[in-house]
Amino acid sequence: MSRKNNVKKAARAAxxxxxxxxxxxxxxxxxxxxxxxxxxLKIGPFKPAAEVPPVLSGSEAEVAxxxxxxxxxxxxxxxxxxxxxxxxxxxxxxxxxxSRTNSAATIKKYVDKYCTDGVLEYVIATHAHQxxxxxxxxxxxxxGRTGILxxxxxxTLIQFSQTNATTQIYKNYVxxxxxxxxxxxxxxxxxxxxxxxxxxxxxxYLDEERKVSLNILYNYYxxxxxxxxxxxxxxxxxxxxxxxxxxxxxxxxxxxxxxxxYLVDNNNLPEVDLFKGGHHGSYTATTEKLLKVIxxxxxxxxxxxxxxxxxxxxxxxxxAQAFIDRVAKYTxxxxxxxxxxxxxxxxxxxxxxxxxxxxxxSLKLYCSANNIxxxxxxxxxxxxxxxx
Numbered sequence: 001m002s003r004k005n006n007v008k009k010a011a012r013a014a015x016x017x018x019x020x021x022x023x024x025x026x027x028x029x030x031x032x033x034x035x036x037x038x039x040x041l042k043i044g045p046f047k048p049a050a051e052v053p054p055v056l057s058g059s060e061a062e063v064a065x066x067x068x069x070x071x072x073x074x075x076x077x078x079x080x081x082x083x084x085x086x087x088x089x090x091x092x093x094x095x096x097x098x099s100r101t102n103s104a105a106t107i108k109k110y111v112d113k114y115c116t117d118g119v120l121e122y123v124i125a126t127h128a129h130q131x132x133x134x135x136x137x138x139x140x141x142x143x144g145r146t147g148i149l150x151x152x153x154x155x156t157l158i159q160f161s162q163t164n165a166t167t168q169i170y171k172n173y174v175x176x177x178x179x180x181x182x183x184x185x186x187x188x189x190x191x192x193x194x195x196x197x198x199x200x201x202x203x204x205y206l207d208e209e210r211k212v213s214l215n216i217l218y219n220y221y222x223x224x225x226x227x228x229x230x231x232x233x234x235x236x237x238x239x240x241x242x243x244x245x246x247x248x249x250x251x252x253x254x255x256x257x258x259x260x261x262y263l264v265d266n267n268n269l270p271e272v273d274l275f276k277g278g279h280h281g282s283y284t285a286t287t288e289k290l291l292k293v294i295x296x297x298x299x300x301x302x303x304x305x306x307x308x309x310x311x312x313x314x315x316x317x318x319x320a321q322a323f324i325d326r327v328a329k330y331t332x333x334x335x336x337x338x339x340x341x342x343x344x345x346x347x348x349x350x351x352x353x354x355x356x357x358x359x360x361x362s363l364k365l366y367c368s369a370n371n372i373x374x375x376x377x378x379x380x381x382x383x384x385x386x387x388x
Contacts, residue, residue: 058358066364070249073110081130136149154180160234274297275296278290303318303337
């Protein structure tokens with residue numbers, strides 16, 4: 001049947017049933033109006049996956065003068081691990097110290113640029129895996145132990161509430177904590193902090209004006225056992241109140257899917273300006289349940305991109321394709337510390353290098369190697385797909 005005949009039939013039907021025709025036209029007009037509104041307001045299926053503007057690029061000189069800075073460190077070897085330095089005024093916080101014992105010297109060299117008094121006011125050990133605690137232990141040198149807990153005076157140390165660890169590195173970590181405690185460090189578990197027992201606090205302020213707070217979040221596995229050591233991770237929210245807004249920074253250690261689910265259920269999590277990618281960008285963490293609540297604007301991933309240290313499946317090497325697929329819905333501002341060249345040969349180089357987000361009237365980014373977004377790197381183009 002031709003289009004001309006269809007038009008004639010429709011015209012005859014409209015003349016025969018004018019009220020029905022008018023109603024159909026009104027319905028079509030309303031539908032068109034609703035679709036237009038949804039499109040221009042960018043809601044429903046017309047909302048783009050992510051409309052987060054790029055973070056402003058800064059400089060190392062600005063970092064040194066910044067009101068607040070958050071540093072994700074490269075660790076000086078081929079292994080993936082975590083170490084984050086937070087600095088506000090004369091107060092320093094160190095979250096984790098991976099990846100191996102020889103990372104201690106690399107960490108100290110970096111931290112000493114910002115911590116000039118030899119005092120770390122707060123240290124947090126998220127969980128008992130080597131790639132998070134080995135730098136606290138360090139090696140033995142002619143001058144003694146190189147570990148962070150031996151090299152600095154520590155005000156308060158907050159550590160995991162439970163562990164299944166029996167490794168030698170864990171035993172050495174316990175000895176390092178005992179050393180710090182004997183030298184005046186207040187040592188608490190995250191569980192003590194959450195329940196505020198034995199002198200521990202849920203919230204620690206980094207300044208007298210109480211503009212910057214270090215908040216210990218509740219993790220279900222502070223109270224309950226699990227076979228997955230990662231789920232014992234201490235979870236922390238750093239909040240910075242400015243005249244413009246409150247900036248939020250979330251650190252979840254290596255918390256996995258179940259742990260993240262409980263984290264969402266048991267805490268009133270805000271949208272965050274910065275998220276340390278869960279478990280080094282593993283496919284087993286940074287789940288949709290968490291992401292749709294925190295809606296991260298920027299993500300820093302502490303890993304060696306493409307490393308076969310934990311997986312030989314190309315899709316699952318850090319940062320995994322599944323991780324990319326999930327976070328791409330929220331932001332393209334994703335940065336990684338290191339790039340693996342050849343794991344067996346121990347060859348690696350900086351991806352972004354040391355990643356620093358800092359506040360200088362607005363949130364800015366400085367990376368020691370470059371500020372290239374992960375999706376724009378040659379490694380990504382060769383090994384991952386962007387589905388944002």
